């Protein structure tokens with residue numbers, strides 16, 4: 794994800810943000826009002842300093858290990874509330890679909906394992 798520098802026009806404070814290009818100007822940090830993104834030449838992003846994973850306590854050194862830490866713990870980088878809600882809806886729809894397929898499969902299996910007499914009795918109830 795690209796890195797951008799933002800600055801407060803009132804006090805001159807700088808900050809660094811990581812955003813997708815399409816969202817680089819959305820919800821900029823606040824200082825004395827919303828900070829403004831500074832147009833600057835792209836720079837090679839320095840690697841992340843080491844830190845202890847808040848997820849499982851492992852030491853994480855650099856971006857590659859961070860990606861691995863997130864993957865190992867079935868996590869994703871925070872992308873904002875709108876993206877999180879969208880992901881939650883997507884996962885719920887996926888779970889509903891899987892549940893529906895499992896129920897349908899169980900019904901079919903149960904029917905196939907019934908004696909022909911029971912199958913005929915069941916069909917009688919349906920008609």
Ligand SMILES: [Zn+2]
Nearest residue numbers: 801804824825
């Ligand atoms: Zn400020």
